[in-house]
Amino acid sequence: MKILRFGAVGLAAALTLTACSGGGDAGTGDATGGAQGAEIRVWLVGTDTPDEAREYLKSTFEEENPGSTLTIEEQSWTGLVDKLTTALSSSDSPDVVEVGNTQAATFTSAGYFAPLDDIAQDLGGDDLLPGFVKAGTWEDTFYAAPYYAGSRIVFYSEQVLGSTPVPTTLDEYVATATSLRTADRSGLWFPGQDWYNALPFVWENGGFIAEPGDDGTWEAGFSSPGGIAGLRQVQDLMTNASNAPKDGDEAELQVPFCAGQTTFLSAPNWIRWSIQAPADAETPGCADTFGADLHAFPLPGATAGETAKVFAGGSNVAVATRSANVDLAKKALTIMLSEEYQTILAENSMIPARISLASALPDDEFTQASAAAAANAELTPATPKWGDVEAQKVIQDALVQIAQGGDVETIAAELDATIESILNG
Amino acid sequence: MSSTTLPAAPPSAAPVPRATRAITPARLLPWLLLTPSLVVLVVVTGYPLVRMLWLSVHEYERAQLLGVPAPFVGLDNYVATLTDARFWAVTARSFAFMLVCVTLTITVGTLVALLLMRLGRVMRLVLSIGLLLAWAMPPLAAMLVWGWIFDTQYGVVNHLLTSLTGADWMGHSWLISPLSFFTVAALVIVWGAIPFVAFTLYAGFTQIPGEVLEAAQLDGASARQRFFGVQVPYVRTIYVVLIVLSMIWDLKVFTQIFVLQGIGGVKSQTSTLGVYIYEMGMAQGHYGAASAIAVIFTIIMLAISAYYVRATITEEQL
Numbered sequence: 089m090k091i092l093r094f095g096a097v098g099l100a101a102a103l104t105l106t107a108c109s110g111g112g113d114a115g116t117g118d119a120t121g122g123a124q125g126a127e128i129r130v131w132l133v134g135t136d137t138p139d140e141a142r143e144y145l146k147s148t149f150e151e152e153n154p155g156s157t158l159t160i161e162e163q164s165w166t167g168l169v170d171k172l173t174t175a176l177s178s179s180d181s182p183d184v185v186e187v188g189n190t191q192a193a194t195f196t197s198a199g200y201f202a203p204l205d206d207i208a209q210d211l212g213g214d215d216l217l218p219g220f221v222k223a224g225t226w227e228d229t230f231y232a233a234p235y236y237a238g239s240r241i242v243f244y245s246e247q248v249l250g251s252t253p254v255p256t257t258l259d260e261y262v263a264t265a266t267s268l269r270t271a272d273r274s275g276l277w278f279p280g281q282d283w284y285n286a287l288p289f290v291w292e293n294g295g296f297i298a299e300p301g302d303d304g305t306w307e308a309g310f311s312s313p314g315g316i317a318g319l320r321q322v323q324d325l326m327t328n329a330s331n332a333p334k335d336g337d338e339a340e341l342q343v344p345f346c347a348g349q350t351t352f353l354s355a356p357n358w359i360r361w362s363i364q365a366p367a368d369a370e371t372p373g374c375a376d377t378f379g380a381d382l383h384a385f386p387l388p389g390a391t392a393g394e395t396a397k398v399f400a401g402g403s404n405v406a407v408a409t410r411s412a413n414v415d416l417a418k419k420a421l422t423i424m425l426s427e428e429y430q431t432i433l434a435e436n437s438m439i440p441a442r443i444s445l446a447s448a449l450p451d452d453e454f455t456q457a458s459a460a461a462a463a464n465a466e467l468t469p470a471t472p473k474w475g476d477v478e479a480q481k482v483i484q485d486a487l488v489q490i491a492q493g494g495d496v497e498t499i500a501a502e503l504d505a506t507i508e509s510i511l512n513g
Numbered sequence: 514m515s516s517t518t519l520p521a522a523p524p525s526a527a528p529v530p531r532a533t534r535a536i537t538p539a540r541l542l543p544w545l546l547l548t549p550s551l552v553v554l555v556v557v558t559g560y561p562l563v564r565m566l567w568l569s570v571h572e573y574e575r576a577q578l579l580g581v582p583a584p585f586v587g588l589d590n591y592v593a594t595l596t597d598a599r600f601w602a603v604t605a606r607s608f609a610f611m612l613v614c615v616t617l618t619i620t621v622g623t624l625v626a627l628l629l630m631r632l633g634r635v636m637r638l639v640l641s642i643g644l645l646l647a648w649a650m651p652p653l654a655a656m657l658v659w660g661w662i663f664d665t666q667y668g669v670v671n672h673l674l675t676s677l678t679g680a681d682w683m684g685h686s687w688l689i690s691p692l693s694f695f696t697v698a699a700l701v702i703v704w705g706a707i708p709f710v711a712f713t714l715y716a717g718f719t720q721i722p723g724e725v726l727e728a729a730q731l732d733g734a735s736a737r738q739r740f741f742g743v744q745v746p747y748v749r750t751i752y753v754v755l756i757v758l759s760m761i762w763d764l765k766v767f768t769q770i771f772v773l774q775g776i777g778g779v780k781s782q783t784s785t786l787g788v789y790i791y792e793m794g795m796a797q798g799h800y801g802a803a804s805a806i807a808v809i810f811t812i813i814m815l816a817i818s819a820y821y822v823r824a825t826i827t828e829e830q831l
Contacts, residue, residue, distance in 0.1 A: 173798060194798075199579045333666055485781050
């Protein structure tokens with residue numbers, strides 16, 4: 089008995105200890121202080137930044153700053169706010185970070201980014217995208233520079249759409265997508281968590297996300313009449329036009345498109361490169377099949393001839409307050425905003441941070457569609473607490489319930505209550 | 514924060530020296546030997562615990578992480594937590610989930626242990642290796658694999674169900690309804706926990722003297738009677754340890770739920786305590802409020818651990 093007991097307790101103790109030690113951290117980089125021989129770490133998010141730009145950044149920086157090295161570390165959009173909070177407040181902070189434009193206020197308001205006012209002119213000054221400058225500014229101090237912008241456009245493959253006319257109003261778009269759906273092919277690919285694509289319907293119907301009242305308290309608008317009407321259209325599309333997973337997200341959208349599982353696909357304009365990638369590429373596309381006759385149009389608005397209000401996507405870049413080499417980090421940032429670097433982004437269909445470089449955008453229908461859509465782009469509420477709404481996935485949760493056929497009015501009312509409690513909390 | 518500070522009740526409490534005895538080198542020796550482990554415990558468990566208590570009585574947000582002074586708010590964070598309906602919903606959900614997982618783990622673990630007793634050498638080896646592999650798999654990697662197995666579009670479960678039943682299961686989302694979500698989560702957690710339970714119980718069962726069982730058999734005890742009347746009482750202490758440890762592990766489960774929420778499912782309906790603390794703290798930056806929840810959580814865990822420590826110590830003194 090004694091031996092049994094002793095063995096069990098010992099084993100249990102050993103296991104408890106190993107269970108606790110599971111969450112080790114991912115090694116600390118060498119904190120080499122001083123300007124000479126420093127290592128600058130740049131966090132880029134997702135695969136959007138083209139390789140050509142990455143190489144240009146690294147080689148230019150190392151050429152201009154002999155002895156120093158620049159490392160690009162790619163992060164994922166999922167859980168970015170949490171990861172940045174932890175990393176930027178640690179002693180092993182990255183030096184330059186990319187952050188979603190709607191997430192910037194979370195960090196600028198809490199002192200995570202170094203002020204950029206002294207180099208604002210070098211970065212582009214008045215030539216920078218104003219909406220993104222506003223997103224990166226907190227209490228009159230400029231913290232996060234625009235990086236690139238983009239907007240969602242609707243892709244289709246001519247061989248799939250056939251003779252069906254391209255819709256010219258939002259109602260027509262819903263009707264066309266619904267009529268084109270078959271058991272094997274969606275009319276429109278609309279996964280339940282894709283809130284970026286749900287917002288235009290709310291906006292076009294006169295709804296809003298949240299607006300500040302006279303006394304500064306926020307009022308959410310998904311349960312306003314326009315919001316309800318928009319969400320009903322979203323529900324109609326999700327249930328009657330889409331075979332996409334009701335709780336899926338908007339990652340890797342080229343996969344269903346290339347598998348021929350949808351007619352329309354609403355996605356950021358630069359996804360055309362993923363769709364038109366060779367079938368044997370590392371991230372396979374379908375250049376020879378559905379990508380061969382790819383077309384796109386901006387999401388149509390409520391009335392014919394207008395484009396819908398769409399979500400203004402894009403990123404800001406900033407220097408971390410805790411960076412060991414703020415000056416060197418600013419130099420790296422300056423390269424990322426330079427004409428050469430931004431031209432590379434523009435040539436890859438990303439709307440450059442510098443307005444004057446828009447002429448470098450390729451002259452194809454995707455970019456034109458994107459530019460038409462971007463002209464009517466809307467942002468999320470301008471408050472640092474908006475980042476919490478995104479981090480809690482409250483809109484995604486509500487949309488997933490809507491995708492399952494839940495009661496729109498109840499869900500919208502609950503959603504508004506949650507958003508208001510976060511923004512006013 | 515909390516997941517690393519949850520106390521792994523130190524099983525071997527040091528003998529307390531009586532106050533009247535003089536301090537001699539011989540008395541100091543045990544303490545000297547204990548020092549390294551005590552230092553490790555203080556650094557690894559003690560400091561985070563103190564820090565957590567401190568955070569829980571301050572208003573500590575993102576800005577405070579960068580050095581802005583944190584205002585003292587007394588018990589405000591605790592009051593806010595205990596009056597928040599979400600906290601109670603999450604707590605109730607965590608306990609219900611823990612009870613299901615522990616029951617399943619112990620039951621299936623026992624059955625596997627009994628199977629191990631009966632199997633021939635070769636099959637026992639095969640089963641042991643299988644169990645070890647499941648146990649050795651890091652939770653994160655395991656979750657990604659399980660996520661693919663239950664994938665809505667390309668999942669092998671949907672594929673199998675479609676070909677077996679003839680109905681169209683493709684596109685069925687396993688994570689979208691909370692009940693189905695927790696069924697998948699329980700499956701994965703129990704799958705990962707069974708090897709430890711099975712091996713420990715197997716080790717226990719093999720220590721039972723054969724003649725006792727033989728005597729019981731001669732007296733006409735059925736297999737069921739021998740199991741409940743002889744085998745279980747013999748390894749009762751092992752069961753206590755296993756149940757308490759499983760309760761602690763399943764209550765503080767984080768990785769499995771967190772990853773599953775990333776794959777699908779509705780976050781607000783599926784968060785358990787560990788994930789809820791993470792959401793409050795790491796995701797939203799309310800470190801003070803998250804710490805208050807973590808302190809409450811730790812007290813619950815301590816209560817469970819205390820039972821476990823007491824149970825083992827009283828057994829020791831018999």
